Amino acid sequence: TYGIDFFETFSPVARLGTIRLIISLAVQREWPLFQLDVKNVFLYGDLSETVYMQQPPDFERQGECSK
Numbered sequence: 058t059y060g061i062d063f064f065e066t067f068s069p070v071a072r073l074g075t076i077r078l079i080i081s082l083a084v085q086r087e088w089p090l091f092q093l094d095v096k097n098v099f100l101y102g103d104l105s106e107t108v109y110m111q112q113p114p115d116f117e118r119q120g121e122c123s124k
Protein backbone atom coordinates (compact mmCIF):
# COMPACT_ATOMS: atom_id res chain seq x y z
CA THR A 58 0.00 0.00 0.00
CA TYR A 59 1.17 3.51 -0.77
CA GLY A 60 -0.25 5.77 1.88
CA ILE A 61 -3.53 6.70 3.46
CA ASP A 62 -6.70 6.45 1.32
CA PHE A 63 -4.64 5.78 -1.81
CA PHE A 64 -7.33 3.77 -3.57
CA GLU A 65 -10.42 5.57 -2.24
CA THR A 66 -12.24 8.22 -4.28
CA PHE A 67 -15.18 10.29 -3.07
CA SER A 68 -17.61 12.40 -5.05
CA PRO A 69 -20.13 14.26 -2.89
CA VAL A 70 -23.37 14.49 -4.84
CA ALA A 71 -26.67 15.82 -3.49
CA ARG A 72 -29.90 13.90 -4.00
CA LEU A 73 -32.54 15.41 -6.27
CA GLY A 74 -35.05 15.61 -3.40
CA THR A 75 -32.62 17.67 -1.33
CA ILE A 76 -32.00 20.08 -4.20
CA ARG A 77 -35.74 20.51 -4.77
CA LEU A 78 -36.28 21.21 -1.06
CA ILE A 79 -33.59 23.90 -0.99
CA ILE A 80 -34.95 25.54 -4.14
CA SER A 81 -38.51 25.56 -2.78
CA LEU A 82 -37.31 27.11 0.52
CA ALA A 83 -35.34 29.75 -1.37
CA VAL A 84 -38.35 30.67 -3.51
CA GLN A 85 -40.70 30.76 -0.53
CA ARG A 86 -38.38 32.98 1.53
CA GLU A 87 -37.21 35.06 -1.47
CA TRP A 88 -33.57 34.08 -1.04
CA PRO A 89 -31.22 34.61 -4.01
CA LEU A 90 -30.07 31.42 -5.77
CA PHE A 91 -26.61 30.94 -7.24
CA GLN A 92 -25.00 28.17 -9.24
CA LEU A 93 -21.27 27.51 -9.06
CA ASP A 94 -18.98 25.15 -10.90
CA VAL A 95 -15.90 24.63 -8.76
CA LYS A 96 -13.47 22.26 -10.45
CA ASN A 97 -10.08 23.38 -9.14
CA VAL A 98 -10.97 24.72 -5.71
CA PHE A 99 -8.32 22.73 -3.82
CA LEU A 100 -5.44 22.93 -6.32
CA TYR A 101 -3.98 26.28 -5.28
CA GLY A 102 -4.70 26.39 -1.55
CA ASP A 103 -1.99 26.85 1.06
CA LEU A 104 -1.12 23.80 3.16
CA SER A 105 -0.41 24.20 6.85
CA GLU A 106 1.59 20.97 7.09
CA THR A 107 4.42 19.37 5.13
CA VAL A 108 3.36 16.63 2.72
CA TYR A 109 5.78 13.89 1.70
CA MET A 110 5.00 11.84 -1.40
CA GLN A 111 6.63 8.90 -3.09
CA GLN A 112 5.93 7.96 -6.68
CA PRO A 113 4.61 4.39 -6.99
CA PRO A 114 6.74 1.94 -8.97
CA ASP A 115 5.83 1.41 -12.64
CA PHE A 116 4.95 5.10 -13.00
CA GLU A 117 8.51 6.17 -13.65
CA ARG A 118 9.61 7.04 -17.18
CA GLN A 119 13.09 5.99 -18.12
CA GLY A 120 15.41 8.83 -19.00
CA GLU A 121 13.35 11.47 -17.15
CA CYS A 122 14.18 13.05 -13.82
CA SER A 123 11.26 13.49 -11.41
CA LYS A 124 11.56 16.77 -9.53
